[in-house]
Amino acid sequence: MMLSESTRMRSAAEARFRVQARNSTPHAVKVIALDADGAAVVRRLAGAAWAHATFFTAVPGVRLQADPLDGPADQPPPRLRRSAEASATAEAGSHVDASSETVLSDLAGRLRNLAEEIETADLIVLVAGPGGHAQHATFIGQACSRQRVMTTGFIVGAASASESSLSKTLAQVRPWSLMTVIANSDDYIDDMMTALRA
């Protein structure tokens, strides 16, 4: 009997003729800790070898001001200096957006421009713990929404969290996450990053 095309094509024999060329280019995944629990996970995660992932923390309470004395005005973007409430660990760097209420700090403590980091991202992963201060999710989420960048919210340490603390974090993260993950074990994020080719 003559096999139908669908029957022939689903066979293991035909699977051998699938095109072997690469079918994607690397995706840039940027992982941002929103609070202290998130920062601990992000630091651990950054210790592994990732080809296409970069790691940040959202810096709490930082407002940045343009320094008019720092470089000629016709060389954008201007260098910036941090205001007094900036974290002592964060080192001021270039390309930081003075208009933003939230900036990012890489794991070496250098401040990074939120909008620029999002512009070059394919996926933003927001990491927060229950009951933390995840209010930066709003600014980051708005920026992602403007740039049409996918967001994933990852709640760490949920297994032992109270309902009220989980609710608090969800209220902050949910509106800005197109996918929210609540895992009992923080090592899930490693598998997720691998699965996403980070």
Add this chain to the structure above:
Amino acid sequence: MLRQEQSDLLTQTGPGTPMGRMFRSYWIPALLTEELPGNDCPPVRVKLLSERLLAFRDTDGRYGLIDEFCAHRGVSLWFGRNEACGLRCAYHGWKYDVTGQCIEIPSEPEASRFTKRIKLQSYPLVERGGVLWTYMGPPEAQPPQAEWEFITVPPAQTFTSKRLQESNWLQAMEGGIDSSHVSFLHRGDLDSDPLFKGAKGNQYNLNDSRPVFEVVESPGGLYIGARRNAEAGRYYWRITQWVMPSFTMIAPRGNHSVHGHFWIPIDDEHCWSWSYDYHPIRDLTPAEVAAMREGKGIHVRYVPGTYRSLANSDNDYLIDRVAQKAGRTFSGVEGIAMQDASLQESMGPIVDRTKENLVSTDNGIIMARHRLLRAVKALVDHGVVPPGVDPLHQKVRSAAVVLPPDVPFTEGAREDLIARPAVAPASV
């Protein structure tokens, strides 16, 4: 993306494989009760977890699931005679009971010790809820019997079917927890299928075609929530249950029956897709049962005399390009079950997961793999009983609820996610 060795670990379920050992920790559906309709009826060939077996029902109504082949010369006992509390090989008359014990060798003297030395591999086979269940693991680790709600309600409240799927079990199961495909592949069925239409919740689906997903670990597996906007800033949640290794329950719609699946490996390139529909507090109506038998909802129409779908790869799934062009179906294939199966079978017998490009909405799939890999490792390395074996993990329900925006659905729907006798399902 999954490394090849991880994919191999999850997709290979034959004897001696880690995932095979995991499946052998559970009671799994083996046959429909209707397949062995009476005492001394013809035996049925059964292949499960890459083992060829034979199911039969003896003169006293006892069920047996034994090695298909006679211990004497390797003849298939499917040709045997089911008579006088045993299955007799058609070749030389060796006879076996439901435990696989040889009870008669005509060529040997009566009461010969040799007979006692012959015993075929066998597994327990028990009837629950219209399904014959087997446990293929070590007898000393046999768990309590299955307690899924669809098999514990009265018979008039439940309907189960099974369908041959010509692909590995994992890609079929992953389709069942891939909620984001519903808005595409199955669009149109909400309005037209008699087992779905008319529910208020359908309007939420139709008004908001871009759901937001939330994946949460449960004791037995995962809750997969799909969130859409409802009135007054509240969220409409559809919460699917996945219980390890391969059980799903899809969120209900209105007062329709609740449904879901099991995917059970036949071998590494085929599986049984089991589909159940039940209502926790009322009988299914004759119209509902007729629709299920006609292949509506998640069921299929069969090639007569088989459990293979009438639409199958041999007839290109009866694809209708006119219906596809007109938007009556998204893929051109009719019916939810074969819309899924046609695409899953097109991936090949075992999809190459090293080439896939998962996205964030695939977190349900990613976390299911994560949990399966973790459970397999714990079982093999430390003998830890995997999630889903405990009957408490099986007493679950899916739910459709409207909740305030800041409420974790695991809290807002806590009671609704548990099977409670005589309590209506949470549905919108």
